[in-house]
Amino acid sequence: MERHNLLKEKMVESTKSVLPISLIVIALCLLLIPIESGLLLSFIIGTVMIIAGMGLFSIGVDLSMSMIGTSIGAKLTKTKKLSLIVVISFILGVIVTIAEPDLQVLATNVPSVDTSVLIITVSVGVGLFLVVGMLRILFAVPFKWLLLACYALIFILASFASKDFLSVAFDSGGVTTGPMTVPFIMALGVGVASIRSDKNAKSDSFGLVALCSVGPILSVLILGFIYPTDSSASSMIINSFENSLELGYGYLSNFPHYMGEVAYALSPIVAFFLIFQFVSLKMAKRPVAKIMVGIIYTYAGLVLFLTGVNVGFSSLGYVLGEALVGNSFKWIIIPLAMIMGWFIIKAEPAVKVLTRQVSELSAGAISEKAMERTLSIGIAIAMGLAMLRVFTGISIMYFVLPGYIISLALAFVVSPTYTAIAFDAGGVASGPMTATFMLPFAMGVCTALGGDIMTDAFGLVAMVAMMPLITVQIMGAISVFKNRKRSTEESCVSCYADDETIELWEV
Secondary structure (H helix, E strand, C coil), X not given: CHHHHHHHXXXXXXXXXXXXXXHHHHHXXXXXXXXXXXXXXXXXXXXXXXXXHHHHHHHHHHHHHHHHHHHXXXXXXXXXXXXXXXXXXXXXXXXXXXXXXXXXXXXXXXXXXXXXXXXXXXXXXXXXXXXHHHHHHHHCCCHHHHHHHHXXXXXXXXXXXXXXXHHHHHHHHHHCCCCCHHHHHHHHHHHHHCCCCCCCHHHHCCCHHHXXXXXXXXXXXXXXXXXXXXXXXXXXXXXXXXXXXXXXXXXXXXXXXXXXXXXXXXXXHXXXXXXXXXXXXXXXXXXXXXXXXXXXHHHHHHHHHHHHHHHHHHHHHHHHHHHHHHCCCHHHHHHHHHHHHHHHHHHCHHHHHHHHHHXXXXXXXXXXXXXXHHHHHHHHXXXXXXXXXXXXXXXXXXXXXXHHHHHHHHCCCCCHHHHHHHHHHHHHHCCHHHHHHHHHXXXXXXXXXXXXXXXXXXXXXXHHHHHHHHHHHHHHHHHHHHHHHHHHHHHHHHCCCCCCCCCCCCC
């Protein structure tokens, strides 16, 4: 009965998340832009699958991934063997990232670089920086100084990198922190931090996702010196259905593919957990059974989610972008992208994990609602700027360089907790919905305008990953200001003796 109520709650939650963006797209197709009926019906079916997939996925994360990450993190730290922590963290970072669906989507769209090479490069980058993040938690290294050093290195390398590779490198940092990696990495950080008894342990558990986003940017920039790219357009498969039979076959034929992809994604993690359970964890049968049930929910949810997104969403996103330009509706593209950005962040599964964990670890001081609203503002601005790039062809460096300078400057003003949360939020905001709908939408607009997809359309994910760093820290700065004001008022009241008369006006 309890699980039934939980399932109902998650389905209602996912419906509220996905429905706004779906209604916007359907309204555009019915009232403004002529779209093939088969493509629109495919989008509607995809919407239903995404809602069901998100609900199941959310339950699965609660029951399995978070518990696995926390248990392994805590057990690793208790061993007090630094070499073991380093090796295991690196392996976990690599195997989880190789399985990340968002990375698969990006890699298949990047020309001139072998898909496997790009995926392995990014995965190694995540593994290395997961180690860096774990060591930071263990040795309580100040987060802002570590970020400053990392991004200084990134922009030094970026100044020499090929312009065709620049946007892909920054996008790689965004797509690696998706529905598979975020729950696991965040829980791993909580598990490691739980061993420390100092007052900063909880806040130091944040920041792992942010550091794991840095690794891919650096590794792909380095790869760019070995694999120079050209400006050829990346491939985009458009699913078009002439009748109901083709539509049904289109979905059914894709199910085996995504069932295999998600199985490939989960199997290394499951195998690693079972080995770790047998050798070291030795948890009771009941929690292990609960984790395995959670993995089944996660598997079913991700299969439905990815099938719905890739079959129903990506194609319509690309076609809609092209059609808006072709039908002389260019003027609405930027505001439309901002509206979509406002709502699309609510459909990202990893965002739900982050906002819930932030609320729990802050004892409600940072509410889920406040985090979601702040992220929505950031993503809306990011989408607008990304579309401005598509129209103008301005280099991404003119956006990310000042953006990260502002972000790092704010890190010296706000609480370290807000800084770590902000950089984590940047990673989770750029999830499946962004990579598989908004990026194809930008590619469609770019193609219709005759622009260069490699330099102009790619980079959208990077913009989405950057803006929350600013908006969440501004939320933190406002909180700091309010707390200081409150403290000042309280100190003014307390400066009077108990028996002293306080004159509220002067005669």
